[in-house]
Amino acid sequence: MTATEFGRTVRRWRDRASPGSAGLPAGGRRRAAGLRREELALLAGISVDYVTRLEQGRASNPSAQVVEALVRALRLAPQERAHLFRLAGLVPPGPETVPAYIPPSVHRLLDRLADSPVAVYDAAWTLLLANPPYGALMGDPSDWRGPERNGVWRNFVGPGGRVRHTPEERRAFEEGLVADLRATVGRYPDDRGLRALVAELRTRSERFAELWDAGAVGRHTAARKTVDHPQVGPVTLDCDVLGVAGSDLRIMVYTAEPNTPDAERLALLTVLGTQALVG
Template identity: 45%
Template sequence: MEGMNRVQLAEFLKDRRARVSPADAGLPAGARRRTPGLRREEVAQLAGISVDYYARLEQGRGPHPSRQVLAALGRALRLFEDERAYLFRLAGEQPGPPAGPSQVVSAGIRHLLERLDDTPAFVIDAKYDLLAWNRMAVRLMGAPPPERNMIWNAFCGPWPITPDSPAEVLAFADESVADLRAASVRYPDDEGIRSLLARLHAASPEFTRRWNEHHVCVRRTTVKTVTHPEYGELTLECQLLHADEQGQRVVFYTAAPGSRTADILCGLREHANA
């Protein structure tokens, strides 16, 4: 196809394959590897294409890949948005909408969670699915519930949001719905977001009312109050770190130095590390 640069496409695929570890792709490390990165058969498996077809792409002699194949390769190779756009252009295609939010938490982010032994932290994706957490988060909030979506739990969990909920809870509801709308615009073809929206609209008039207000925003740093069963009210600063370009965010709960909450977090740390 006119516009396809087979040589540069092959070099780009080989380079990116060498940079992705099995752990980053959600695969077991397996036997000792002679070279870093993924094997060709692993990329093919993750992308849902044949090993022979992928090998020919890396050899610069493959047929023109479809947009579906390019999107699948972008997910398999954990490409950032600018890299994904570059992949499409090498194949002579215009980049489409971003790939859906990933639920694979990289090994680096998991290591970061483990090292944060004094800070409750967890990872969510663009639709607020809880993907990973550390021991301090469990000490603060308890074990994760069976339903891992935070917006579903807020509107349809055991204690759903009502018009009489505390102002802070109502503010979270407004912000999270506006944030979810932003995610639905960024990932218009993501089936996970579509399914969550259908469930919420069917179950929660409070969610639907907010959704119909058409507010759009991305959540940023906030201050929130949580009630701990043993220590009572805690005032926490909620910091957000955008972990990658596939919609994941690391959420940290910190406290002002010298505050009662900071002292209690220190106590929780001792329990978590005991």
């Protein structure tokens, strides 16, 4: 397949995708019903220039990560996803790979939860998709690349996060993350990216290597968490991790008890975060 065919297909699917179907507001006058290049670039987390070069056939050999990002942004069906991978000269990810495909039903669920911080992770705790309230709560993830998008890597090697932990909570949190990642490796032993992640974590984090070699098996669970937000202060929220039938995706949802100061802070930081993104 040629780069021109790949670009034409992306353009055709961009033209058919309305802003509403992609989870964007449909306000304002538009010359065409489909997504603008700027909107596709924003949703996929890539530059407008790169989208332009892809559509014009001037950028060849897009990576699997770029193709998957376009699949999520365009909300493609499974058959369309496989077709786009083949047009890029890539083999569609098989059952031996940690699933990264987000079904349209999950996209619609996030649309319905537009006022709550929601993120979708794969089975290795790599962030696949986050809505604006989640970015406002935890920090904008749009610039995170490669291992920066992995929650295990960020907590053991990277800058960590905004969730406050006591020493006991931190220990239990780390043990749960490592145990959960070990269980994922057991389900996907042939995933090369997953093996590379574990190898890097063992090399760069003594704490991870210690917990990994201890051989704990289990699952990371979420509960009530306090988030130290730089603008509105501490916000205590319930964090639920939901599974998706027929997939290994994790949907993380933060909610506040109604009519409480935490609910007010959550509403405020969501507005502040949205304004920052627009500005």
